[in-house]
Amino acid sequence: MTDRAILPVPPAGPALVEAVAALLLEAFPQAYAPLSRAREEVEDCLAEGRIARAAMEGDRVVGFVGARPRYGTTGWELHPLVVGSCDRRKGIGSALVAAIEDDARARGGVTMYLGTDDETGRTSLSGCDLYDRTWDRIRRIRNPGGHPFAFYQAVGYAIVGVIPDANGLGKPDILMAKRLLTTDVPQ
Ligand SMILES: CC(C)(COP(=O)(O)OP(=O)(O)OC[C@H]1O[C@@H](n2cnc3c(N)ncnc32)[C@H](O)[C@@H]1OP(=O)(O)O)[C@@H](O)C(=O)NCCC(=O)NCCS
Numbered sequence: 001m002t003d004r005a006i007l008p009v010p011p012a013g014p015a016l017v018e019a020v021a022a023l024l025l026e027a028f029p030q031a032y033a034p035l036s037r038a039r040e041e042v043e044d045c046l047a048e049g050r051i052a053r054a055a056m057e058g059d060r061v062v063g064f065v066g067a068r069p070r071y072g073t074t075g076w077e078l079h080p081l082v083v084g085s086c087d088r089r090k091g092i093g094s095a096l097v098a099a100i101e102d103d104a105r106a107r108g109g110v111t112m113y114l115g116t117d118d119e120t121g122r123t124s125l126s127g128c129d130l131y132d133r134t135w136d137r138i139r140r141i142r143n144p145g146g147h148p149f150a151f152y153q154a155v156g157y158a159i160v161g162v163i164p165d166a167n168g169l170g171k172p173d174i175l176m177a178k179r180l181l182t183t184d185v186p187q
Helices: 014-027 035-045 092-106 134-139 149-154
Strands: 004-009 051-057 060-071 075-083 111-117 158-163 173-179
Touching: 004 092, 014 035, 014 060, 014 075, 035 060, 051 092, 060 092, 060 111, 075 092, 092 111, 111 149, 134 158, 149 158, 149 173
Parallel strands: 075 111
Antiparallel strands: 004 051, 051 060, 060 075, 111 173, 158 173
């Protein structure tokens, strides 16, 4: 078995940027084509103040995660997250998320949050009016299309809301978050 490592980025040479850009393009062709656009996204993830990790198997880049501070240093947005299609369901996504959560926590992070779009009818939250019975629909969410919200639930994230029609009518963004501290909220 090849050694796996979840490495902090930077350092990021051109080969790593290129490999991550290729992963993004493969997973999200609508968002990141052409490759130059995907490359720009990777460079953006490496800007000052942001944090990122790459999953390596030997010298092969198999996954990538980034996060950026959005509310001082307490609230961090996780974006993007990708694992190569041949390397999924081997625990790499979970390892990347755990590592970036540690990095955010070390910088004062209290909450990690993200938006995960459903533009292609993969969940029961698409193709309906989410202004109507919003929380009822969220509580009853189903996942016939293997949408990644189930992955995020598996690693401790809760659905905390939706942005109805974020990507066009009936194409919502699903908002999820996780507390990074074990301390309870004072009552
Ligand atoms: C989402 C993604 C990062 C998950 O990475 P991964 O390495 O396959 O995830 P893991 O192997 O750590 O999965 C951990 C658990 O999450 C759940 N899970 C993972 N993918 C899932 C899916 N597609 N549907 C339902 N549950 C899923 C499972 O419970 C899994 O445990 P199991 O394999 O023991 O059943 C990967 O599928 C991916 O890159 N997808 C394309 C890009 C994407 O959608 N990114 C997120 C956009 S917001």
